[in-house]
Amino acid sequence: MTRFALTYEFDGTPFQGLQRQKHGPTVQQAMEEALFKVTGEELTLLSSGRTDAGVHAMAMVSHVDIEKDLTPFRLMEAVNAHLRPNPIGVNHCEIVSEDWHSRFSCLGRRYLYRIACRRAPLALAKKRAWQVPANLDADAMQRAAQALVGRHDFTTFRSTICQAKDPVKTLDRLDVEQVDGLFGPEIHIHAEARSFLHHQVRSMVGCLKLVGQGTWEEARITTALEARDRQALGMNAPPHGLYFVEALYPEGQK
Amino acid sequence: MTRFALTYEFDGTPFQGLQRQKHGPTVQQAMEEALFKVTGEELTLLSSGRTDAGVHAMAMVSHVDIEKDLTPFRLMEAVNAHLRPNPIGVNHCEIVSEDWHSRFSCLGRRYLYRIACRRAPLALAKKRAWQVPANLDADAMQRAAQALVGRHDFTTFRSTICQAKDPVKTLDRLDVEQVDGLFGPEIHIHAEARSFLHHQVRSMVGCLKLVGQGTWEEARITTALEARDRQALGMNAPPHGLYFVEALYPEGQK
Numbered sequence: 001m002t003r004f005a006l007t008y009e010f011d012g013t014p015f016q017g018l019q020r021q022k023h024g025p026t027v028q029q030a031m032e033e034a035l036f037k038v039t040g041e042e043l044t045l046l047s048s049g050r051t052d053a054g055v056h057a058m059a060m061v062s063h064v065d066i067e068k069d070l071t072p073f074r075l076m077e078a079v080n081a082h083l084r085p086n087p088i089g090v091n092h093c094e095i096v097s098e099d100w101h102s103r104f105s106c107l108g109r110r111y112l113y114r115i116a117c118r119r120a121p122l123a124l125a126k127k128r129a130w131q132v133p134a135n136l137d138a139d140a141m142q143r144a145a146q147a148l149v150g151r152h153d154f155t156t157f158r159s160t161i162c163q164a165k166d167p168v169k170t171l172d173r174l175d176v177e178q179v180d181g182l183f184g185p186e187i188h189i190h191a192e193a194r195s196f197l198h199h200q201v202r203s204m205v206g207c208l209k210l211v212g213q214g215t216w217e218e219a220r221i222t223t224a225l226e227a228r229d230r231q232a233l234g235m236n237a238p239p240h241g242l243y244f245v246e247a248l249y250p251e252g253q254k
Numbered sequence: 255m256t257r258f259a260l261t262y263e264f265d266g267t268p269f270q271g272l273q274r275q276k277h278g279p280t281v282q283q284a285m286e287e288a289l290f291k292v293t294g295e296e297l298t299l300l301s302s303g304r305t306d307a308g309v310h311a312m313a314m315v316s317h318v319d320i321e322k323d324l325t326p327f328r329l330m331e332a333v334n335a336h337l338r339p340n341p342i343g344v345n346h347c348e349i350v351s352e353d354w355h356s357r358f359s360c361l362g363r364r365y366l367y368r369i370a371c372r373r374a375p376l377a378l379a380k381k382r383a384w385q386v387p388a389n390l391d392a393d394a395m396q397r398a399a400q401a402l403v404g405r406h407d408f409t410t411f412r413s414t415i416c417q418a419k420d421p422v423k424t425l426d427r428l429d430v431e432q433v434d435g436l437f438g439p440e441i442h443i444h445a446e447a448r449s450f451l452h453h454q455v456r457s458m459v460g461c462l463k464l465v466g467q468g469t470w471e472e473a474r475i476t477t478a479l480e481a482r483d484r485q486a487l488g489m490n491a492p493p494h495g496l497y498f499v500e501a502l503y504p505e506g507q508k
Contacts, residue, residue, distance in 0.1 A: 091373075
């Protein structure tokens with residue numbers, strides 16, 4: 001038995017999220033079906049992160065234990081062939097040790113949230129960014145975001161169905177920048193932490209958007225955080241602007 | 255009667271090109287139908303460029319003459335509302351003089367061609383770039399491209415159904431660069447000319463790709479050009495990597 005780590009990109013639009021569910025197609029199901037076609041084995045894919053319906057990934061990392069003798073390159077090529085026409089692409093595959101775990105070995109997760117400030121509906125970035133028909137003040141958003149960095153009780157920014165035992169998390173980075181995107185100006189919000197609560201990034205982005213458009217004073221982010229109450233949340237940003245960017249592991253592992 | 259110039263983005267994937275045709279949906283048809291819903295007038299949209307099925311536009315410029323009294327902002331908002339769910343977004347609208355013409359006043363056109371060099375199928379940039387499963391030498395492509403810049407007979411790089419009277423065109427710019435795209439490394443090819451022949455950009459890109467992968471020597475671009483023969487063409491790049499980027503007009507006009 002060999003443990004393989006796979007790094008793959010997906011467009012979350014047609015999926016009910018990453019994790020296998022009773023209803024609707026998921027990324028895990030598509031991956032496991034492709035793996036079955038390659039190996040003939042009923043495999044379970046374990047992943048570094050979970051993503052909601054509509055959320056994308058640039059480089060999700062998962063692992064799987066396979067009996068069949070395959071090189072990483074051969075596995076990657078065959079899985080990609082069988083994944084079609086699903087919008088999933090495996091960019092990297094390697095053999096890892098049997099005590100390496102995509103979720104438990106992971107030291108950090110990075111997310112990106114894209115906002116396109118314009119009145120016209122998105123055509124080329126449709127379902128790839130949140131279109132907001134107002135000019136947002138990225139500097140004010142960046143200042144306000146810093147109140148969330150560090151170790152806090154993030155109950156306000158947590159889904160009511162979040163299953164984490166503890167609402168206390170350490171947010172290592174939350175940076176807002178204005179960028180010149182290929183299809184026009186965008187605001188990018190970069191979030192990094194060891195782990196996140198369910199809906200945490202989208203909840204933080206939703207409140208920062210209210211700051212950016214002037215509906216919320218910058219200080220209200222702190223008030224919302226300190227309330228430790230979901231009722232203090234301004235709004236949840238939609239899933240299609242969110243990307244799982246990277247899973248971080250100890251050097252030399254994976 | 256007022257002449258309006260509209261600048262709009264579109265995803266070319268679901269369309270049989272820009273220009274109205276007997277069969278299949280086109281961008282022009284979608285735009286004219288939205289304009290009819292707003293004005294009640296049977297209008298003809300005239301455009302700075304033509305694009306093939308699957309080719310995208312970041313900023314196509316078209317004009318239309320309208321009887322109904324409308325501000326540019328009101329027209330843009332209403333057209334965008336009626337365009338849904340077509341992947342077309344009008345980003346700019348203004349009143350222009352009656353002797354201004356989106357096609358005949360246009361002094362130059364800019365195109366971008368995107369190539370993603372990777373083995374995995376594209377997920378996030380699916381139908382937005384040409385996936386090539388080889389590492390292309392962008393420097394060799396850039397050197398080879400310079401042989402095409404200037405005034406030449408581009409018969410080799412011209413579709414057999416091209417309707418232009420003269421195959422001689424002046425290519426002002428053809429630059430190849432390696433860029434760090436949001437979803438991974440890409441090669442971008444920038445082309446600029448007063449006007450292009452049918453399939454010219456895609457034909458030039460197809461041959462440059464052969465240079466980039468080492469199938470063609472750099473000098474073969476010159477041989478192909480001098481042959482003035484479609485048979486000397488290496489290959490046509492697919493439409494979905496191509497973007498109409500900008501139409502250039504005399505300063506102060508539009």
